[in-house]
Amino acid sequence: MTPNLQMRRSPLSGVLIATLVLSGCAGLTDPWQAPEVVVTSIVPQQIGLERQTLSIGLRLRNPNDRTLPIKAMSYQLSLQGVELAAGGGKLERQIPAFGEAEAEVSLDANAAALARMLPSLALSDGPWSYRIAGTATVAGVIPIPYRYTGTIDPSGIRGW
Numbered sequence: 001m002t003p004n005l006q007m008r009r010s011p012l013s014g015v016l017i018a019t020l021v022l023s024g025c026a027g028l029t030d031p032w033q034a035p036e037v038v039v040t041s042i043v044p045q046q047i048g049l050e051r052q053t054l055s056i057g058l059r060l061r062n063p064n065d066r067t068l069p070i071k072a073m074s075y076q077l078s079l080q081g082v083e084l085a086a087g088g089g090k091l092e093r094q095i096p097a098f099g100e101a102e103a104e105v106s107l108d109a110n111a112a113a114l115a116r117m118l119p120s121l122a123l124s125d126g127p128w129s130y131r132i133a134g135t136a137t138v139a140g141v142i143p144i145p146y147r148y149t150g151t152i153d154p155s156g157i158r159g160w
Contacts, residue, residue, distance in 0.1 A: 029066075030064075030065075032064060032068065032138050032139075032142060032144055033063045033064050033144075034063075034136055034144045034145065034146035035060045035061060035062055035063070035068060035070065035095065035136055035146060036060070036061040036063060036146075036148060037058055037059075037060060037061075037132050037146055037148050038058065038059040038060075038061070038148070038150060039056060039057070039058060039077070039130050039132055039150065039152055039156075040057040040058065040059050040102075040152075040156060041055075041056070041057035041152075041156045041157070042054055042055075042056055042057075042077075042079070042152065042156065042157045043055045043057075043157075044109075045106055047109075047114075051108070052108070052109035052110075052111050052114055053106050053107065053108055053109060054077075054084070054085050054106070054107050054109050055104055055105070055106055056075070056077060056085070056104070056105050056106075056107055057102070057103075057104050057156075058102070058103045058104070058105060058132075059100055059101075059102055060093065060095055060100060060101050060102075060103060061095075061099075061100045062095040062096065062097060062098060062099055062100065063098070064097060064098075065097050065098070066097050067094055067095065067096055067097060068093075068094075068095040068097075068138060069093075069094055069138060069139050069140075070091055070092070070093040070094075070095065070136050070137070070138060071090065071091070071092065071137045071138070071139070071140045072088065072089060072090050072091055072136075072137040073088055073089075073091045073105075073134055073135065073136050073137065074086075074087070074088030074134040074135045075087055075088055075105060075107055075132060075133075075134045076132070076133050076134055077107060077130065077131075077132050078130060078131040078132075079117065079128055079129070079130050079152075080117070080120070080128055080129055080130075081129070081131075082110075082113045082116065082117060083110055083113060084109060084110055084113050084114065084117065085107035085108060085109045085110065086107060086108060086110075087105065087106065087107035087108050088134060088135075089105075091103060091105065121154075121157060124154055125154060126154070127151035127152060127153050127154070128151060128152050128154065128157065129149065129150070129151050130149065130150055130151070130152055131147070131148070131149045132146075132147070132148055132149075133145070133146065133147040133148075134146060
């Protein structure tokens with residue numbers, strides 16, 4: 001009777017041990033931190049009656065101690081407190097631990113906000129404040145929200 005009892009416990013013991021090992025391994029990895037996002041340029045791509053798009057230069061910094069596998073990102077860009085553009089899509093980047101990568105993305109501009117800002121932009125020579133927010137999709141399935149503010153020099157806002 002003892003051998004039969006041992007056979008019954010063995011599969012259950014194996015499952016229990018596997019569960020403990022897997023949960024222990026999961027605890028060794030910290031959750032992903034969102035990439036730091038810096039706006040480096042804003043350039044009109046298409047300004048027309050039907051559609052306005054902006055090309056946004058970004059510097060993405062990885063604050064993690066392992067490679068950050070970004071698959072997609074969404075963006076909401078405000079300039080001087082005015083929501084200027086939004087968009088998102090696929091963005092394949094493998095950013096090394098504590099490293100950075102450049103990206104250029106195309107965003108749909110808010111026509112009314114753009115029309116209000118153009119005169120100020122043309123006359124300004126000081127830095128403009130921005131806020132960029134959205135979600136970075138890491139490893140294809142993990143959405144990580146981000147939000148950063150900064151300033152951009154007028155020389156980074158070209159082609160107006």
